[in-house]
Amino acid sequence: MTAAPALLRAPASIRLGSGAVRTLGATVRSLAGEGKVLVCTDSFLASASQGAAVEASLRAAGLDYELLDSAQPELPLAGVEDAIAAARSIAPDVVVGLGGGSCIDVAKLVSLGLAHDAPLAEHYGENAVPGPSLPVVAVPTTGGTGSEVTPVAVLTDPGRELKVGISSPWLIPRAAICDPDLCFGAPRSVTAYAGIDALAHAIEAYTAVGRSSWEEMGERVFVGSGQLTDGFALRAIGQISDSFLDALEDRSSGRAGMLSGSLLAGLAFGTAGTAAAHALQYPLGAASKTPHGLGVGLLLPFVMRFNAPAAEEKLRHVGEALGVGSDPEAASAKVREIGLAAGLPGSLREIGVDRGDLPRMAAQAVGITRLIDNNPRPVGPVDAEALLEAAWAGDLDRIEMKAAC
Template identity: 45%
Template sequence: MEYFGTIRAPREIVFGSGQRRTLGAIAAKLGRRALMVTDVRLAGDPDFLVMLEELQAAGLILRVESGTLPDVPVQSAIIAADAARGFSPDLVIAVGGGSCLDMAKCVALLISHGGRPQDYYGELKVPGPILPLIAVPTTAGTGSEVTPVAVLSDAERSLKVGISSPHLIPTVAICDPDLTLTCPPGLTAIAGADALTHAIEAFTATRRPVTTGLTQERVFIGKNAISDQFALTAISLLWKGLEASYINGADATARAQVMQGATFAGLAFGVAGTAAAHAIQYPVGALTHTAHGQGVACLMPWVMEWNRPAIGPELEQIASAIGVGTADEVIPAIAALFARIGIPPTLAALGLAEDRIAWVAEQSCGIERLIQNNPRALSRADMHLLLTAAFKGDASLIN
């Protein structure tokens, strides 16, 4: 074992049933004028309204920005930031799913440093700290409450794009699984499958040569001794809780397991990074207009099959974490779990047209920061083969 690793995380993570009630006390220590970022549905939710009351009781002056849209169109973040500047917030509080959290990160960035989101695409482009940010997730999936990433959709590029910087990590994450109890089965499945994919890709990412500059030159440094611990624990928690929470949304234990798994997966991939499944999903999602978690989960077993020759030890550890007998049983077990919770098993079932495979292969290989993080190299010809296998549902095309 190589004793090298790093973790980047919020200053404080508060996890547990009812812990959303700590928001007022925590926020009062960070600012006085709080911009609340959420969406239209949550803005009228009873839990959200109680949060507003408790923040006001703690002495905060509030402005609510409820314009978050799915996948955060770039222009919507610009509009929200422009509208909030006159309020002069000294604190941002995000309440909602991954899109709300990403919107809040982007708005806090634009208020702090100006410019447009496009100025910060890629890694390490954020010049310094942003406004203090408290993240209160209401779904268990993206892990954005602990990650250095904000994902936006750029209409000009017809793709999702990412801003990656340690400066985007929220100051505090308040993770209350009670907020996920009303999450419907379909969203529970998609979000949880996204989290499991995060954990698997972080755990099986490439291991880069260690240099003294590695942690400062990259946001995503590949798998390491510290991220591995979070990733493997996340896999175990999600394996235990995901199907149970999908079947019975009122199962508080399963909800807690899934939310903690999603947060741990975020801590893992926030430093290790994700890989080919996420690279492929960006163009696939643009073509099929399907949810991100649905796409990466559909792809994950096929990417694992491609990576199998390079991830033997990791498959053995995953087998132990999920309680299957051998490493060879892991990929079928993951695929079967996804099938049971309604994830499409192939790219054809996801809605991709066969004549777009070549375009997806070209676009996927162009996302080098993710492809380079994959444990087994992928040329364009390899990518076309992998995508064809995932489209037809035929693993023999890969090996």
């Protein structure tokens, strides 16, 4: 047993399994009492079977609720501000977030905006939320982002080149109700990008640096790997690799495995954080206008190879969890194979990235220190550019699996 310090933050309750949505009403009732309930979702889910299941559960618990169904993918800032303004006139006591990461993140930001009357930009970054926000009950439908258990919400501010995150333990939902039956019908591309992102969450959380003292851990939101998150991460890797392709076919075992796997990945990365694949995706996503999961999934095997000299033992465990034996090289090859099978492009060239833009993207990525400092192997501008060059060509063998002397 390691003596290294370890931390875990999580919702007060997590319910996982078929039919869990029936427990939503009682969960909300325990938080709201006789107070008001707001359900944040999007217009599709509000009128689909997911909206009906939430309504039935709330009504069965004797709860009335107001509906805000304006959530938009990628959370444009203006849309979030409008949602907060609309919620203010409702003055709820509990906010339910029903949907994929977009709807759950809107619920988190509405609850933040109602509790703290400041422009959202004042909360960008880490630990810039001054205190508790309203209780959020998260009901995911994509299986998925893990947002139902994480301390972060991501939005698009047209005044910023890169997407922005608000990361604070105060954003962790109070309860998560994870019912795989709600994930049927999620579009294939949404399932693919969220699924490979979840695998990246688990692998990057597991291989992240560990902090060796409380002082080193400090007050950061994302503290690196540790014994309280490692088990979740490894189990997530196994479940995701077992169920991802079945989820893409909308099979029930696949949906259940992915919801559970992405939840476990969320528990791991919500405390441990992610690393270089995520840092490199931010400028890539901004330049190529491609989804987060596409970029992270494409880059991850390259980053795993690069990390092998510094995280060999952990990557051996990753290989075992992926079912390819204790070989870091086989682990990265397997992740690439999973991504390609899910329909991810094989190279940055294929998605139209200008090769001449790679040095600028590399410089931007290494500037995201909260992610780069979490990577097990130091990443400088030259390393980042080499990673992007290899990913541009789609050639894993360009990454040396040994540290340069």
